[in-house]
Amino acid sequence: MDSRRAVTALAALAQESRLAAFRLLVTAGSAGMNAGAIADALGTPAPSLSFHLKELTHAGLIEGHSQGRNVIYRANYESMQTLIDFLLENCCAAEKCGRASSVAEM
Numbered sequence: 468m469d470s471r472r473a474v475t476a477l478a479a480l481a482q483e484s485r486l487a488a489f490r491l492l493v494t495a496g497s498a499g500m501n502a503g504a505i506a507d508a509l510g511t512p513a514p515s516l517s518f519h520l521k522e523l524t525h526a527g528l529i530e531g532h533s534q535g536r537n538v539i540y541r542a543n544y545e546s547m548q549t550l551i552d553f554l555l556e557n558c559c560a561a562e563k564c565g566r567a568s569s570v571a572e573m
Contacts, residue, residue: 468553472527476550479526484511485519492529492542499532499541 480486487509492500500508506516520540523529527546531538558564 468549473550473553476526476528479522479528485523488519489523489528492540499539501537501539
């Protein structure tokens with residue numbers, strides 16, 4: 468991951484509604500959720516939620532797949548892990564903290 472993609476992902480998460488939607492989709496697992504269920508769970512109006520889901524999709528943190536008339540949104544775990552790995556890439560480079568080895572084991 469390069470710095471530009473990391474900044475895009477972090478910017479997408481740096482908003483309360485988007486962070487809540489992302490965390491909800493992480494909790495939902497591979498089954499994902501449709502926009503209506505996400506809106507109900509978060510109490511977010513549909514037009515606002517649509518904007519937030521678009522931002523998370525653009526950042527690569529979630530994916531939407533058509534299923535009949537619905538779009539099912541799922542967290543992109545690979546992208547999320549890539550971001551975490553990028554953030555921890557040089558963890559404790561100046562000293563031994565044990566974190567770098569535990570990240571490598573994941």
